[in-house]
Amino acid sequence: MDDESAVIIQEEEEALSLQRKEPPRIHRLEESVVNRIAAGEVIQRPISAVKELVENSLDAGSTSISVVVKDGGLKLIQVSDDGHGIRYEDLPILCERHTTSKLSAFEDLQTIKSMGFRGEALASMTYVGHVTVTTITEGQLHGYRVSYRDGVMEHQPRPCAAVKGTQIMIENLFYNMAARRKTLQNSADDYSKIVDVISRFSIHHTKVSFSCRKHSAARADVHSVATCSRLDAIRSVYGVAVARDLMEVAASDDDPSGSIFKMDGYISNSNYSAKKTVMVLFINDRLVECSALKRAIEVVYAATLPKASKPFIYMSIVLPPEHVDVNVHPTKKEVSLLNQESIIENIQTAVELMLRNSNTSKTFHTQTVCPSTAGSLGSSRNTQLSPSKDGSRSQKVPVNKLVRTDSLDPSGRLHAYLQVKPPRQPEGKTDLTTVRSAVRQRRNPKESADLTSIQELLNDIDGNCHSGLLEVVRHCTYIGMADDVFALLQHNTRLYLANVVNLSKELMYQQVLRRFAHFNAIQLSEPAPLPELLMLALKEEDLDPECSENDDLKEKIAEVDWEDEKNCFQTVSAALGNFYAMHPPLLPNPSGDSLQCYKKGTKHDDIKNGRNSPNKLENDAVMKDEYDNELLSEAETAWAQREWTIQHVLFPSMRLFLKPPNSMATNGTFVQVASLEKLYKIFERC
Ligand code: ADP
Ligand code: MG
Numbered sequence: 001m002d003d004e005s006a007v008i009i010q011e012e013e014e015a016l017s018l019q020r021k022e023p024p025r026i027h028r029l030e031e032s033v034v035n036r037i038a039a040g041e042v043i044q045r046p047i048s049a050v051k052e053l054v055e056n057s058l059d060a061g062s063t064s065i066s067v068v069v070k071d072g073g074l075k076l077i078q079v080s081d082d083g084h085g086i087r088y089e090d091l092p093i094l095c096e097r098h099t100t101s102k103l104s105a106f107e108d109l110q111t112i113k114s115m116g117f118r119g120e121a122l123a124s125m126t127y128v129g130h131v132t133v134t135t136i137t138e139g140q141l142h143g144y145r146v147s148y149r150d151g152v153m154e155h156q157p158r159p160c161a162a163v164k165g166t167q168i169m170i171e172n173l174f175y176n177m178a179a180r181r182k183t184l185q186n187s188a189d190d191y192s193k194i195v196d197v198i199s200r201f202s203i204h205h206t207k208v209s210f211s212c213r214k215h216s217a218a219r220a221d222v223h224s225v226a227t228c229s230r231l232d233a234i235r236s237v238y239g240v241a242v243a244r245d246l247m248e249v250a251a252s253d254d255d256p257s258g259s260i261f262k263m264d265g266y267i268s269n270s271n272y273s274a275k276k277t278v279m280v281l282f283i284n285d286r287l288v289e290c291s292a293l294k295r296a297i298e299v300v301y302a303a304t305l306p307k308a309s310k311p312f313i314y315m316s317i318v319l320p321p322e323h324v325d326v327n328v329h330p331t332k333k334e335v336s337l338l339n340q341e342s343i344i345e346n347i348q349t350a351v352e353l354m355l356r357n358s359n360t361s362k363t364f365h366t367q368t369v370c371p372s373t374a375g376s377l378g379s380s381r382n383t384q385l386s387p388s389k390d391g392s393r394s395q396k397v398p399v400n401k402l403v404r405t406d407s408l409d410p411s412g413r414l415h416a417y418l419q420v421k422p423p424r425q426p427e428g429k430t431d432l433t434t435v436r437s438a439v440r441q442r443r444n445p446k447e448s449a450d451l452t453s454i455q456e457l458l459n460d461i462d463g464n465c466h467s468g469l470l471e472v473v474r475h476c477t478y479i480g481m482a483d484d485v486f487a488l489l490q491h492n493t494r495l496y497l498a499n500v501v502n503l504s505k506e507l508m509y510q511q512v513l514r515r516f517a518h519f520n521a522i523q524l525s526e527p528a529p530l531p532e533l534l535m536l537a538l539k540e541e542d543l544d545p546e547c548s549e550n551d552d553l554k555e556k557i558a559e560v561d562w563e564d565e566k567n568c569f570q571t572v573s574a575a576l577g578n579f580y581a582m583h584p585p586l587l588p589n590p591s592g593d594s595l596q597c598y599k600k601g602t603k604h605d606d607i608k609n610g611r612n613s614p615n616k617l618e619n620d621a622v623m624k625d626e627y628d629n630e631l632l633s634e635a636e637t638a639w640a641q642r643e644w645t646i647q648h649v650l651f652p653s654m655r656l657f658l659k660p661p662n663s664m665a666t667n668g669t670f671v672q673v674a675s676l677e678k679l680y681k682i683f684e685r686c
Contacts, residue, residue: 032127032150035097036176039124045184046073046173047193049129051287052121053168054201057081059102059114062165063208063226067198070215072190074173074181082165085137088144091157095131095148097123110322115286122168123151129173136162198222199237200280200287203314206233234266234314238278242312245272247358249315251350259339260323263347265315267297269358270305277310283317283337284324292340295640296348302641303648304355317343453566454516457573461510461659469660469670472496478651481643484584484592488673495674500582500646502669507650507658509577514657516569582650585642587635598632 029037043049050067057065060083070076086094093099100119103112125131126148136143143162147154174181184190195212202210202224213220227233235243246266253259268274279294281287294313301311323338337343472491479488479495486497588594664670 035123035151036127038097038120039127040177040180042120042124043128043173045193046077046190047197049073049077049121049125049170049173050079050194051197052116052125053077053079053170054198055115056121056168057083057166058201058205058208059116060084060166065208065210066220067194067210067212068215069191069194069212072184072187073170073194074184074190076169076171076215077173078167078169080165080167082163085140085143085164085166086133086135087137088157091133091135091144091146092153094133095122095126095153096151099123112321113284122148125170125173126151128177129170129175132169132171133166134160134162134169135166136164138164195221197287202237203230203233203280204282204285204287204316206230230266230314238312242268242272245269246312247354249350249354251347253343253346259319259342259346261317261319261343261346263315263317263350265313267314267351267354268309268312270309270355272312273309274312275310277313279311279313279315281313281315281317284319284321285316293344293347295636296344297351298637299640299644300348300352300355302637303644304352315347317347319343451516451565451569453569454513456566457513457570461513461661464661465659466662466665469664470658472670473654473658473660475655476651478647481646484589486671487646493675494672497671497673499669500650501584502664502667503654503658503660504650505577505581506661506664507577507654508580509573510659511653511657512573512576513569516573582642582646585635585638587631587638589639590632590635591639598627598635600626600628 043052046069050069050073054065054067057079060081062081062083065079065081068076068078068080090101096119098119100117102114103109103117103119109117122131127150130147130149132145132147134143134145142159144157145160145162146157174184191214198210198212199222202208202222206224206228207226209226210222210224211220212222222237224233224237227236231243231246234246245268247269248264249267250262250264252262277294277298279289279297281290281293283290293315297311297313301309319337325336472489476489476491476496479490481500482488482497485499485501487500489496489498588597590598660669
């Protein structure tokens, strides 16, 4: 049967099967199609090609790597190195798929140290661009140059003059992928992405000198010289302003039953100020991303530093090669780690400690700990946790009354009970002592105001305290936020929902009264224009500002009963309590139903509440994701920070100070949602 009739028969079959509504035939894709699809995955943008080429140069033991880019990489990407070069006899298969010098057996993957191993990068580049390789190996008089298309050489390698190493040039990237070329042509930021990646490589591989420039430019945009000092490298690439505000950080773990790793790096201190987090992360010398770790560190910054600055982070994590699965992502951008959670937590602790130590004067803003006080606890990280050694907990308890969480651990997370480790932070002690004495000082009754009205109000609080709720507040375990307003708590065998806005309002009110007249004075450089501010406030409250005349306002001020001291102080305290209460952030919670608010096309102004960001919509047009990532990340940080503060600041302070009023038992502030005994009855029936 000739080709033509075969095609006719196939078409007839297809038409028939359509009529009969049969499943479509499965056929084998042509290899060139398969290869181009695969190549498009490996080389997604010019930056992916640059990263692969630089990694090849590093694998080749280079000490100098230079990158030249034209048209954001679409016209030309050229990477030259002084590495070991490529043998003449390997050139014919160099750009075939799955040809590599770095891996032979699958088991080698477990211990692989080189960055490449799939033998796919060069091949992919030849399917989506024109690749020319010039290389010379040691001891040769001349080098060779050869061009490739679709995995194969276009001609025999030609002898040529060459300096030590290899130069790989890709021209006309995505020449055969019109759609991708078009989207990339419209986006202006590929060159800056390339500069960013070279900057990252250069602060990690300090022994290698890197340069990166545009084809037409005489000056390089990144230029690093080999140095022994990481800080020098950071200074030369990211600038003095960044390097000045960095501190060294390290963490490690060598517990074979937990995690084994070593981390060292540099993180920004409290003086550093930036709108965007820069996180340069290397795991076993691979430049990777780990959003979980990034977020974990951002949360610590957001909660520890009063200034809402995003951090600069450089971290190098080393762990046994067999604990890293490098093969989870086609471009090796993400890796998966054994015991990732415990590693992240460990690093988070180290970062938190550094930040607190560097920022001791501001530590009290987040007042977290008072480990010496029974039933009260701040951050689990700074505290000796030893539930299993706690005598009160070793008594035999019927199983349906067995409480597995521990109010001594505010985090209430399970792994804390599975594994009890002594804290390894002797440096933390000074910090704890200062915090302890600060808390003690605040509890000192002498501090409260010497005013009968305040005393009466405080007595009212004591007299109106609900003893059952007091017990719950003192000894509950915080489990997590159930929604924007309610936190889930466990107390003995019961679960409660508690309204954190009401609780924090009340706590702040009580604290204001307790410390009345003992707040630090705030000296304003210029005295505040009180009369004007009062007018503003009154106008704001006025429902009908049009007809509010001065006389009215004066009358209103006169209405305040300045004679009734008790009433006056109570309202002031209540207003302050309301001001400092843990209201939900203004931006809607992105982890709930409100996520769609952050979709492109949503009217940002509706949710931004007057934030001024004039270029926002323009920037959005350039960004490719369907969500407004900048706003989304701002919201995520705000919510994460609030949750962190609820867990580590509000609850520990409540345990110490809150006297819950009787009204809270009935006004919906506390709602019991389950009791273990009853649940047991239900499960017993199952
Ligand atoms: P991989 O890096 O996964 O092995 P690549 O397609 O990136 O696959 O490269 C294929 C092979 O080409 C490498 O294994 C290496 O032997 C060789 N090679 C690529 N780039 C260079 C270079 N700059 N210097 C020396 N050898 C290189
Ligand atoms: Mg490679």
